[in-house]
Amino acid sequence: MQGTTEEARAAAYTPTDRTVPTRSADRASYDRELVHAILDEGYVCHLGFVRDGAPVVLPTLYGRVGERLYVHGSTGSRPLRGAADPGLPVCLTVTHVDGLVLARSAFHHSINYRSVVVHGIAHQVTDPEEQRLALDALVDHVVPGRAADSRPANKKELAATSVIRLDLDEVSAKLRTGGANDEPEDLALPHWAGVVPLRKGYGTPLPNADLAAGVELPDYLKVL
DSSP states (O other): OHHHHHHHHHHBOOOOTTTSOSSOGGGEEOBHHHHHHHHHHOSEEEEEEEETTEEEEEEEEOEEETTEEEEEEETTOHHHHHTSTTOEEEEEEEEEEEEEEEOSSGGGOEEEEEEEEEEEEEEEOOOHHHHHHHHHHHHHHHSTTOGGGSOOOOHHHHHTEEEEEEESOEEEEEEEOSSOOOOGGGTTSSSOOEEEEOOOOOOOOOOOTTOOTTOOOOHHHHTO
């Protein structure tokens, strides 16, 4: 019985006051694999924090390594400088819009989505090896395999780059699926109702005009 309890804890994040929605709580999930899948599919997160008493939300790239997220930027970036000890309280979000939900009534229009919200304290990465690991993760998050197929950052570039980490501890996912939830009295109205799916797609890679002769399209781009 104890093993089952430990497995359940490992498979899910523990809900907290900040991760339990006050609305549509039935759409919330704390499943670890689901959270990882939503994070791994995204490209841009929104990093929220308080600066000089006012809220700030910045869109930025991110990368995941196990139970840790990494965000990078210039050493002059305020949020990254603010993550020096004792750290910076942040809220990080990632959202995918999967469909436009059109209802018979304006009130019940919605979207199908998958989202993750992470609360925690962001810390600056000061260890050089962890910094390189984080930067590789950021590159590979956008295109898997790309970090090994590009020049690593040199000392000058590393000196100009700051990285912060955020542990996946206080985390929740939230999802909406399905069609429109119209009122029973509206079902006979002469308005179309349903879902317009949205799908992510990749175009044909376009080589740089200054690409060296003989450089072929790598296999990891052929499968996008």
